[in-house]
Amino acid sequence: MVIGRLYERVVVPRLVHWGMKSERLRPLRASTVAAAQGRVLEIGIGSGLNFPFYGRDVEEVVGIDPSPSLLARAGKAGGWMPFKIRLVCQSAEHLPYPDASFDCVVATWSLCSILDVEATLAEAHRVLRPEGRFVFIEHGAAPSPGLCRWQRRLTPVWRRLAGGCHLHRRPDRLLTAAGFELETLETGHLVDGPRLVTFHYQGIARR
Numbered sequence: 001m002v003i004g005r006l007y008e009r010v011v012v013p014r015l016v017h018w019g020m021k022s023e024r025l026r027p028l029r030a031s032t033v034a035a036a037q038g039r040v041l042e043i044g045i046g047s048g049l050n051f052p053f054y055g056r057d058v059e060e061v062v063g064i065d066p067s068p069s070l071l072a073r074a075g076k077a078g079g080w081m082p083f084k085i086r087l088v089c090q091s092a093e094h095l096p097y098p099d100a101s102f103d104c105v106v107a108t109w110s111l112c113s114i115l116d117v118e119a120t121l122a123e124a125h126r127v128l129r130p131e132g133r134f135v136f137i138e139h140g141a142a143p144s145p146g147l148c149r150w151q152r153r154l155t156p157v158w159r160r161l162a163g164g165c166h167l168h169r170r171p172d173r174l175l176t177a178a179g180f181e182l183e184t185l186e187t188g189h190l191v192d193g194p195r196l197v198t199f200h201y202q203g204i205a206r207r
């Protein structure tokens with residue numbers, strides 16, 4: 001029990017930071033986050049690895065994440081950015097913001113880890129202004145039935161080791177079920193690596 005909690009509080013944030021700062025993810029971060037503009041809410045911001053990729057049209061990034069140690073890293077990473085940054089230690093399932101208060105919501109490899117992803121997307125939909133963009137890159141269910149079966153089988157163990165990460169979610173379906181309209185969607189094994197985690201969904205959804 002104590003070891004489990006220590007693993008989650010101490011080891012998982014380090015693993016997340018070191019795993020997510022991989023060079024091979026940088027082009028995907030850049031192409032995703034380039035679509036952000038205005039007042040941005042980044043859900044599951046982790047250690048702030050997207051900051052360098054936000055463009056000139058971004059005025060403010062509000063980053064939320066329940067991990068204090070990842071947010072501490074994000075605070076350091078955001079030191080010299082040319083836009084306002086506000087970091088909030090909070091789960092995305094309940095967002096403390098008024099309706100239609102953001103121009104854009106960003107999620108990069110975070111929908112896989114959030115326990116109640118349906119509640120999170122309902123909240124994201126609520127806080128986005130009409131026509132606002134939800135921009136995302138997420139790994140998820142592979143189209144090969146055999147591979148997807150393994151993703152389902154391994155998720156209960158993987159979740160415990162990898163900060164709650166689900167291998168077989170369908171971000172596209174989750175977004176449309178939450179009321180978003182998919183504007184662009186690219187799918188495929190977009191990075192090299194173990195095929196259980198390399199099938200990606202990248203795109204823009206509109207409120």
Ligand SMILES: C[S@@+](CC[C@H](N)C(=O)[O-])C[C@H]1O[C@@H](n2cnc3c(N)ncnc32)[C@H](O)[C@@H]1O
Pocket residue numbers: 016020043044045046047048049050064065066067070090091092093107108109110113114115116163164
């Ligand atoms: C794989 S990491 C991705 C981090 C970051 N988005 C990136 O691209 O490097 C998943 C992130 O989701 C966060 N997370 C987990 N549960 C969450 C929740 N309920 N609400 C918001 N973020 C959550 C984790 O703390 C972690 O920072």
